[in-house]
Amino acid sequence: MSKGPQRIRGTQDIWGEEADRFQAVVAAFERVRRLYAFSRIEIPVFEATEVFARSIGETTDIVSKEMYSFPDRGGDSLTLRPEFTAGICRAYLSEGWQQHAPLKLATHGPVFRYERPQKGRFRQFHQLDAEIIGSDAPAADVELLVLADQLLHELGIQDGVTLNLNTLGDAATREAWRAALVEHFEAHRADLSEDSLNRLEKNPLRILDSKDPRDRPAADSAPVIDAFLTAEAADFFAAVTAGLDAAGVAWTRNGSLVRGLDYYRHTAFEFITDRLGAQGTVLAGGRYDGLIESLGGPPTPAVGWAAGIERLAMMIAAPEPARPQAALVPLGEAAEAAATGLAAGLRRAGIACDMAFKGNMKRRLAKADAAGVRFAIILGDDELAAGEAAVKDLRSGEQFRVALADLAGALVAR
RNA sequence: GCGACCGUAGCUCAGCUGGUUAGAGCAUCGGUUUGUGGUACCGAGGGUCGCGGGUUCAAGUCCCGUCGGUCGCCCCA
Numbered sequence: 001m002s003k004g005p006q007r008i009r010g011t012q013d014i015w016g017e018e019a020d021r022f023q024a025v026v027a028a029f030e031r032v033r034r035l036y037a038f039s040r041i042e043i044p045v046f047e048a049t050e051v052f053a054r055s056i057g058e059t060t061d062i063v064s065k066e067m068y069s070f071p072d073r074g075g076d077s078l079t080l081r082p083e084f085t086a087g088i089c090r091a092y093l094s095e096g097w098q099q100h101a102p103l104k105l106a107t108h109g110p111v112f113r114y115e116r117p118q119k120g121r122f123r124q125f126h127q128l129d130a131e132i133i134g135s136d137a138p139a140a141d142v143e144l145l146v147l148a149d150q151l152l153h154e155l156g157i158q159d160g161v162t163l164n165l166n167t168l169g170d171a172a173t174r175e176a177w178r179a180a181l182v183e184h185f186e187a188h189r190a191d192l193s194e195d196s197l198n199r200l201e202k203n204p205l206r207i208l209d210s211k212d213p214r215d216r217p218a219a220d221s222a223p224v225i226d227a228f229l230t231a232e233a234a235d236f237f238a239a240v241t242a243g244l245d246a247a248g249v250a251w252t253r254n255g256s257l258v259r260g261l262d263y264y265r266h267t268a269f270e271f272i273t274d275r276l277g278a279q280g281t282v283l284a285g286g287r288y289d290g291l292i293e294s295l296g297g298p299p300t301p302a303v304g305w306a307a308g309i310e311r312l313a314m315m316i317a318a319p320e321p322a323r324p325q326a327a328l329v330p331l332g333e334a335a336e337a338a339a340t341g342l343a344a345g346l347r348r349a350g351i352a353c354d355m356a357f358k359g360n361m362k363r364r365l366a367k368a369d370a371a372g373v374r375f376a377i378i379l380g381d382d383e384l385a386a387g388e389a390a391v392k393d394l395r396s397g398e399q400f401r402v403a404l405a406d407l408a409g410a411l412v413a414r
Numbered sequence: 415g416c417g418a419c420c421g422u423a424g425c426u427c428a429g430c431u432g433g434u435u436a437g438a439g440c441a442u443c444g445g446u447u448u449g450u451g452g453u454a455c456c457g458a459g460g461g462u463c464g465c466g467g468g469u470u471c472a473a474g475u476c477c478c479g480u481c482g483g484u485c486g487c488c489c490c491a
Binding site for chain 1: 415416447448449450451452482483484485486487488489490491
């Protein structure tokens with residue numbers, strides 16, 4: 001095997017088709033985000049640890065054992081972001097962006113979670129992220145969902161994916177429902193898996209979507225949230241579903257869809273596929289009206305979602321690799337210099353072209369062909385003397401002479 | 415943190431119940447073609463068989479450990 005430093009577990013070196021897929025996902029997101037007038041935001045890759053600890057919830061696995069936290073040289077505890085939402089809310093507060101509310105924000109980039117890598121799961125992975133901060137209108141939830149739906153359509157993966165939708169109600173609803181669930185599961189303690197007994201202490205809602213067959217009877221017979229919804233919460237959810245219907249976005253109600261993170265309220269959703277093994281969630285989010293308050297800010301309503309770029313990239317059709325239109329093939333030193341000038345001219349004219357750093361004609365032609373280049377521009381002493389280049393169409397094999405001054409135009413014309 | 419499977423050239427893999435100098439395809443480089451690619455043919459370079467220990471006359475092949483990979487559980491995008 002190779003020696004030298006190795007890639008850190010759970011990180012990736014991405015090149016070739018994989019990189020093209022990644023780029024295609026990001027490009028689609030940037031395009032769609034503009035259509036919905038979301039502005040781009042950039043935030044730090046690391047934050048004070050408390051930003052995540054206070055917002056995400058001390059009891060979640062993310063905070064308790066999956067964060068990359070470290071003391072900096074000054075002794076402060078910093079953490080590599082495990083998600084975008086908390087950092088964006090911190091920025092909203094510390095930069096005084098309340099004055100711009102409601103704010104529609106989008107970003108993408110690396111996030112970090114210390115987990116055991118598996119299919120579609122990495123320690124450094126990448127997310128798309130969209131948030132609306134400062135609006136308590138159900139229309140905000142709807143817009144975010146329609147945006148997500150359009151993104152998946154533009155990526156061509158809507159067929160394998162369904163939008164699962166639920167409401168967690170407002171704070172009062174959630175409290176009442178949670179109490180009822182605890183009571184229900186306490187009564188079925190004997191039937192539950194060890195994992196779920198654990199969840200009962202830490203996050204009882206999670207028992208509802210347990211994969212363990214032993215938990216299913218108790219989970220399926222558990223009280224549903226609808227009975228506990230306050231009138232306001234019920235109205236809110238009705239407005240969201242009506243909006244989705246109006247926008248023509250397909251959705252299915254999933255009463256056992258809950259969120260792992262403490263800050264969610266009202267709308268919760270996941271776009272789920274069966275094409276990625278155990279990692280079925282492709283895009284997920286919801287409303288988190290309590291988060292900014294938990295960071296020490298004023299009560300501020302907000303909604304958002306995040307999607308794993310790697311997971312999306314695995315699902316899309318392979319994109320056409322970008323290939324240059326032409327390759328320069330100089331023969332000899334004089335031609336090499338002339339070709340350098342020609343290449344610069346073509347590129348300034350907006351024509352993508354390539355020129356190998358060295359090699360004989362055979363090598364250069366083979367390289368151009370392997371790269372999928374359409375035209376080889378051959379420059380030798382004969383051509384130079386005539387002020388022309390030999391242009392070879394590598395697809396048809398036909399070859400013709402073009403005056404150097406007309407090169408760019410000739411290539412565009414063909 | 416737990417479980418299962420896997421770890422042989424740059425890549426994908428073969429190597430039968432342990433037995434002389436470990437193979438193939440692709441890729442790379444060179445040649446058939448000293449100014450013409452994509453096809454074909456010939457040739458070359460490249461591996462302490464993840465690492466460490468053990469069993470054996472003998473280990474890529476068996477055993478233990480360790481590291482890494484893959485998939486699943488937990489959790490989550």
